Amino acid sequence: MPLTLVSSQRLFEGWQKRYRHQAQSTACDMTFSIYLPPQTAQGKKVPVLYWLSGLTCSDENFSTKAGAQRVAAELGMALVIPDTSPRGDAVADDAAYDLGQGAGFYLNATQEPWRAHFRMYDYIVRELPELIEAHFPVTEQRAISGHSMGGHGALTIGLKNPERYTSISAFSPICNPCSCPWGEKAFAAYLGEARQEWEQYDATLLLEKLGVALPIKISQGSEDSFLKEQLKPEALLAVAKRVEVEVDYQLCEGYDHSYYFISTYIEAHLRFHHQHLLAS
Amino acid sequence: MPLTLVSSQRLFEGWQKRYRHQAQSTACDMTFSIYLPPQTAQGKKVPVLYWLSGLTCSDENFSTKAGAQRVAAELGMALVIPDTSPRGDAVADDAAYDLGQGAGFYLNATQEPWRAHFRMYDYIVRELPELIEAHFPVTEQRAISGHSMGGHGALTIGLKNPERYTSISAFSPICNPCSCPWGEKAFAAYLGEARQEWEQYDATLLLEKLGVALPIKISQGSEDSFLKEQLKPEALLAVAKRVEVEVDYQLCEGYDHSYYFISTYIEAHLRFHHQHLLAS
Numbered sequence: 065m066p067l068t069l070v071s072s073q074r075l076f077e078g079w080q081k082r083y084r085h086q087a088q089s090t091a092c093d094m095t096f097s098i099y100l101p102p103q104t105a106q107g108k109k110v111p112v113l114y115w116l117s118g119l120t121c122s123d124e125n126f127s128t129k130a131g132a133q134r135v136a137a138e139l140g141m142a143l144v145i146p147d148t149s150p151r152g153d154a155v156a157d158d159a160a161y162d163l164g165q166g167a168g169f170y171l172n173a174t175q176e177p178w179r180a181h182f183r184m185y186d187y188i189v190r191e192l193p194e195l196i197e198a199h200f201p202v203t204e205q206r207a208i209s210g211h212s213m214g215g216h217g218a219l220t221i222g223l224k225n226p227e228r229y230t231s232i233s234a235f236s237p238i239c240n241p242c243s244c245p246w247g248e249k250a251f252a253a254y255l256g257e258a259r260q261e262w263e264q265y266d267a268t269l270l271l272e273k274l275g276v277a278l279p280i281k282i283s284q285g286s287e288d289s290f291l292k293e294q295l296k297p298e299a300l301l302a303v304a305k306r307v308e309v310e311v312d313y314q315l316c317e318g319y320d321h322s323y324y325f326i327s328t329y330i331e332a333h334l335r336f337h338h339q340h341l342l343a344s
Numbered sequence: 345m346p347l348t349l350v351s352s353q354r355l356f357e358g359w360q361k362r363y364r365h366q367a368q369s370t371a372c373d374m375t376f377s378i379y380l381p382p383q384t385a386q387g388k389k390v391p392v393l394y395w396l397s398g399l400t401c402s403d404e405n406f407s408t409k410a411g412a413q414r415v416a417a418e419l420g421m422a423l424v425i426p427d428t429s430p431r432g433d434a435v436a437d438d439a440a441y442d443l444g445q446g447a448g449f450y451l452n453a454t455q456e457p458w459r460a461h462f463r464m465y466d467y468i469v470r471e472l473p474e475l476i477e478a479h480f481p482v483t484e485q486r487a488i489s490g491h492s493m494g495g496h497g498a499l500t501i502g503l504k505n506p507e508r509y510t511s512i513s514a515f516s517p518i519c520n521p522c523s524c525p526w527g528e529k530a531f532a533a534y535l536g537e538a539r540q541e542w543e544q545y546d547a548t549l550l551l552e553k554l555g556v557a558l559p560i561k562i563s564q565g566s567e568d569s570f571l572k573e574q575l576k577p578e579a580l581l582a583v584a585k586r587v588e589v590e591v592d593y594q595l596c597e598g599y600d601h602s603y604y605f606i607s608t609y610i611e612a613h614l615r616f617h618h619q620h621l622l623a624s
Binding site for chain 2: 073074075076077080128129131133134285287318319320322323324325327328
């Protein structure tokens, strides 16, 4: 699996790099970004935080706007930022921002025209970590986080694969996609009309079914315009209470859905993951 | 002079706001961003750092990518980020990225078709601070900084108006625009072929002529692809040595011209300005 270096830039004494590679799971070229903190220059292997981005994003939004590298450099963590879907002329797409390219929802599609390439679940859970761990100075310690659609991805992937991660966090996650417009539209397209197929990708339903073996931290802005209709943290929190799972949930007064919100709280999330990586 | 609020977002316990207003100096609508740190919520007036951006930028690049608000919130400074030129259908433009809209060079143009609107020097030095000080909880203490074309702007405006600022800093500034392709092209267009007209907008020539009454800090990446042909810090440093002016100049090994570079060193620049604002 050869990696093609797209760019390499210095920041916070480490290196922000973009790579392109031919992915098996999504059957197309994929681009990802990785931040290697300065500790790796001394040959040290560091743990990895996987960051899953939201609708319309590529690997660049978090890389340029969140300010996470400053904290990752201090703590000695690598950041891996995948794209949000397969891409390219040969990949199915839709004119809407919430379906198709840029809107992979971190699942394996079963329906036409999506199922050939839209296999982001396999890409994120298996293929990308294997690639990262084969090519970069990282340990097999992984944490996972994300925003909005990527918060949904981090929660569902973390809940289903607790042996692969030490902690999960999310900003403004889509908590109950089976019961919100974004989720219902995407799941119907990618997974078909049979709703029981959707349940494997719904954090609230997974938490009810599986419980949780991992620490979870969620931050949510109170002035997020998607909060009521799309994100529904109250559904997840109600289930967490019922199954007696502790979720470190913070409602952040006045904050919205943007990267300004993420940049304000990313340090707390990185320290949360660092603490659990250290303890693992 | 009424201000129209374009957006208001919370970050680092303060507020990032965008405004539009009808500017007299540039004879068109101008947009700027302002970060108001949390201290202003308690009615406190805070000093202002003016940030001048580089070619192709608007007020949004620095706002979203530099990570400056975190430090400004800690130190209690407002950040004012103007646009880089007049804009609009009625404003002259050029297809090139380094002339016309997005490339105002912080001067007052004297030539057609530019002179009606391209009066960024007057806008930055007088009109914008008057507006800011009339409408926001800020003191009349000002510092000035910028990047690339905006570093040129910060240096030239600071050198010519030492009574209006407490300190100047720049990232990767165009230090000697009279002797580099970007400067020669822009100055010929905006100011005409008479080179003596250009000298009032050249930091190296101004330093030679005026000396300096203000602390100056400059950061420059060693791997900046514009360093040799366009930026020429060695010209400024040679004059500084000759006129016995101290410039706090830092060559940052491995860094390029991007906002990744700025984000790494912005904290040091804000602390530099804060120290001189406190002392003033």
